Amino acid sequence: MKLQEHHARRLLGAQGLPVPPFRLATSADEVADATAEFLSEGVERVVIKAQVLVGGRGKAGGVRLAGTLAEAREAGAAILALTIKGIPVRRVLVAPAARIERELYLSAVIDRTARRILLIASAEGGIEIEEVAASRPEAMLRVHAHPHLGLLDFQARRIAMGLGLPRDLQRGFVRIAKGLVATMLAYDCDLVEINPLAVVEVPSPEGNRLELQCLDAKVTIDDSALPRQPDVEALRDLDEEDRTDRAAREDGINYIRLEGTIGCIVNGAGLAMTTMDLIKRAGGEPANFLDIGGGARADRVEAALRLILADPAVEAVLVNIFGGITRGDEVAHGLIAARQAQVRDVPMVVRIVGTNADEAHAILADANFITAESLDEAAVRAVAAARQPAPAR
């Protein structure tokens, strides 16, 4: 589950990381109000950032600076009118624009091969970090956290020195790096990324001094951990979730809407992906991914088929079940019940193998479903069925 930047900033702030103050706005007026408050506190310029879960906000014009109320209102209006990678911008974050002296990169990810949390840091933070990582891996510093103890001080110090940070910033960096890993552990994150972690100039009585600040935050939560992170799950951005994906999720059905015309219902994620691949290979486009899970009863199958048929783009459905604990006859009953409730007549190709497959075929033959023996054949038949004009009613 992805978190919006403003939620991610709050989680990092709660773990003690230096997150500058910010305000949220959903209209140009609110952007102006927030800016006025910052300006009255002595801030010279603000940054206004689209709050969307997709990347590339900056390149899409979703991050802008403003030094006056008029500029802020104009920039806010412009960003709130944007659609970035298909997502309309509904909210922006307004924060003091920092005087950036250096941009660092810092993130924590799960290293699957090492089976540890991996901390990655670079002295070359900013929007080209992927280019840096790809072309100069030596510019990326890496350290694995201990699975039970987290990140140790000496590990963070080593990174700080490797980044060439002056001594008076190293202690702050150690706190940030440890806080990052602590955030990961506290909220079951798959990813915590600060880019840039900036060295900024702040005014002080003795003249300007330097300090570290988190100027962006990206956090992804492990979906498997959501049941034990209810406060974090409450931060889910429902506006950016496809409506059908949401209905499926709330029904406990593993479903992802895609662009095509052939709906699929499969038991098992790998088999579901394979079914989609074979549909494509047969010249069709899958309309969705749907894993019905193990041991599905008729009511779950019915709910799954209803979800798929609610998508007007679907012109045929392929059901592929290899039953172990899942019983073919249960699946067949669910399919029949769902189709009876349908208004649209969509051809369905059903391929059931395994437990009670013979019973399933008998039940389905009586109900005029198209059946197939092999998965290859089922895919070809589903693609062909989608191309037939709908029968006259």
Next chain:
Amino acid sequence: MSILVGPETRVLVQGVTGREGEFHTRQSLEFGTRVVAGVTPGKGGSTAVDGQVPVFDSVLEAVDRTGANVSVIYVPAVGAPDAIAESVDAGIPLVVCITEGIPTLEMLKVVPLVEQAGARLIGANCPGLTSPGSRAKVGIIPGGIHRPGRVGVVSRSGTLTYEVVQALTDAGIGQSTCVGIGGDPITGTSFADVLALFRDDPETEAIVLIGEIGGSAEEDAAAFAARELPDRPMVAFIAGRTAPEGRRMGHAGAIISGGSGTAQAKVAALEAAGALVADTPSQIPELLRGSGVTG
């Protein structure tokens, strides 16, 4: 005849009294597996599966009384890490965790315990493993799809594994051992770990590897195979060529992130290592035959 399980395997089932534990233990017994004990804390002293399996309150007691040496876990996600820890602490050398939905951080915490105990964990979120020749079925792979033989199968998937095994059996190609390593990002045993075992098994003459999007396990396997099993025919299939970027496709580990973990990259790595990569599961048998596998 097989890796990891064999005639000496004595299985203990953690969660034997639950719906899934009961169903799959019944199937394992029918297949011929020596299931000697079940563990459900609080239900010790009873029996499961129509009196066939004695139930104990703890793994330690079950091992002490029955000599169980393999554990299979059907405990729900909340209790599964503890179940793994309990088994390795009791000295069980092979633990197979079927459970899906264990948080990644929990797996990160329990894997070092398994390593410290010198034990092996398979899974989590896996269908388990089966050796048809020794009639040992530790997990949920349906028994009826197998045929004893000389091809080793290793897979991240569940039902896709069944699809492939069925295709092999229908083509007259038998299996030495089928191992499901699971679909989570952190697994107890990797592809490369299983390839090492197949490497040292004189009865496994060829290998089928079933992968999917996400992570770099297939790439690591390819590098290992090129170095350690250059003369063992390997046929692979990778699911998820049409999966979109950034979405978790069912399995916690099946996600393409920032452009990496794509099926295409995995296919390329495997081909570069000398493996043949099938376009469909049904093509696997003919690719094996083409590599000289006879039955």
